[in-house]
Amino acid sequence: MFSVNDYVVYGSEGVCKVESIGHPEIAGLDKMKEYYTLSPVYRSGKIYTPVDSNIHMRSVISRNQAEELIGGIKEISGDLDVPKDAKLANVYYRELVRSYECVKLIRVIKYVFAKQRALAAVKRNMPAVDMKFFKIAEEMLYGEFGFVLGIDPKDVKGYIAECCEKA
Numbered sequence: 001m002f003s004v005n006d007y008v009v010y011g012s013e014g015v016c017k018v019e020s021i022g023h024p025e026i027a028g029l030d031k032m033k034e035y036y037t038l039s040p041v042y043r044s045g046k047i048y049t050p051v052d053s054n055i056h057m058r059s060v061i062s063r064n065q066a067e068e069l070i071g072g073i074k075e076i077s078g079d080l081d082v083p084k085d086a087k088l089a090n091v092y093y094r095e096l097v098r099s100y101e102c103v104k105l106i107r108v109i110k111y112v113f114a115k116q117r118a119l120a121a122v123k124r125n126m127p128a129v130d131m132k133f134f135k136i137a138e139e140m141l142y143g144e145f146g147f148v149l150g151i152d153p154k155d156v157k158g159y160i161a162e163c164c165e166k167a
Helices: 063-071 086-097 102-121 128-149 153-166
Strands: 007-010 014-022 035-040 047-050 057-059
Touching (some): 007 035, 007 128, 014 128, 063 102, 063 153, 086 102, 086 128, 128 153
Antiparallel strands (some): 007 014, 007 057, 014 035, 035 047
């Protein structure tokens, strides 16, 4: 269970702060259940989710963990066994990104980036499903990294590139 003022990654919403835990007086919510009231870091509004929800929620990684991941990004494999069929690829990618694990998000980004470069070399376009999940993985990863590193998520890609050049 999380505590008030904890920062969590909540589903595809990304980084949120736990504002309160209890029984909010909001019509439509089960008065017998306890809810987390979450404030997303990168947008306004509130999210009310049952404490026993099946939506994935975990603590944000630490700054040290983010720096370790970035430092070892070259060693993280971008090899994925993405099905050629778009519908199957969609299911495959969705399962990876819904793990909300930074290493899996990095793998998706690396795989699609390499595929994009290979296709560009032969003047072919990227399939839409690859680009969709590339953007989702980037948004999720860069949001969490940006938060723990204290930088704008838009600057994370450049930060990672800079760190990789120094290594």
